[in-house]
Amino acid sequence: MRKTKNMASRRRVQYNRSAPSRCFRIDPMLTEMPTERQRGSLQFIPSPRSVQSGQFPKQGERTPWQVNKKGYVWREGDSWYIRFRDARVVDGQVVRKQMARKLCRVLPEHSRLTRPPACVKQEAIAFMENINKSEVAPERMLTIGDFVAKVYKPHIETRHARSTVHHYTYYLEHILVPRCGAELLRDFHTPKAKRLVDSIARDYPEMKKSSLKRLRSLLSAIFKLAIQEGYKPAPNPMRELTLPRGARSQETYAYDLNSVFAMLRRLAEPDRTLVATAAFTGLRKGELKGLQWEDYDGATLTVNHSMWRGFMGEPKSDASRAAVPVIPMLRGILDEHRMRSGNPGGFVFRGPRLGHPINPDNIAHDRIRPVLNRCLVCGKAQGKPHVGHLYQRDPRLPSWHGWHAFRRGLATNLHAMGIDDMTIQKIMRHTDVAITQKCYIKTLPSAVGAAMAKFDDLVCSKSAEIVQ
16 A cells, blocks of 8 residues: 555656756646655746646745755754755856754753754754745845855945945955855844954954944945845844944044144145145045146135046045135135146146146155154154264154045134034035034144133132132
């Protein structure tokens, strides 16, 4: 009787030789479904006739025997493992692969067991529930590395500046993808994200907290796009992540007016004009490189371009594309610079190569730093031979802290004059006033001393009232 039943069940299953291994086709004329043993983890491939008749789901729809996989639990050494089959994309084709994952360690009270106890079975059930209830289509079962290469990178290349794409690519290729690129996008959750960020903090103990925040934001953007495109179910695993303690970030610097005028007195042209434009307009380094005479009308400088490593692009944001007022002192400096250059068109700050702008970083390294880093004894630049004495920097000269310090200095000096933060935001062309307040406005030491002096006057007046 058992032999007859098995022969009948085999007749109901018509194998398709052209289909992938362990795939079978159901005869549409049958009225009985295959048994659980026949189905197992095999993939259902409906025939066109069965789809037209409406007897079976259409291709791409989920069927009962495509889900509810149970898996197999076994013990190996001091750990329990589970084996199951799941869909993967290999060379552009959806295949079902046998996978294995570690469930948990063997408890001391279960050290003599060879079969999983009830608690391990519950772990296996909970693990397989996440696999079975997934709403991600099989063709979208990508790893994080494949999703970044095929979906995320093309996405950001059309929406961000080249400099932003360059920095994102560095973080992805050198830090994130080598650590989590093999993880399945669908199965990446908050505990894995926590372990990932903790391992990065251990491997790079000098990494600042701000860098860890950028990594978290980058991962959050990747999973946000994956959720939007249907590669991963919600929620975003980075939403509840708490960052570890990173190295303390160094305080950024802002030039005061005394430092700016000390530089202007010592620098030669056209370096003097470049520094004055950066200090009195707050333009970014890339905006200085992309500045053209067509953007200058005598009263304002309109930011229309930004350059990064020889590539001309648009400004950082829509708010950055705006006109910056030119004060009379800077107007005179720019007009003189234009007359010395022969009243040309094109770039305001032209380099030695015809038709190309200067590189502010090269100017700072080759000409500005040697002027500012002078010896107190002989007046020679650092790196030159100092006969009879050691090099000692002249403390009366201002130190060089980069081009962006001019931008912070403009915001700080305006704030010290009593200009409200919203007006400073418009001058700096920020999208949010919080950025201006947090990153650009610095408290000057003189302001701190003046505030404490006012506080001392208040304390003295109150104490006199109490004595009376």
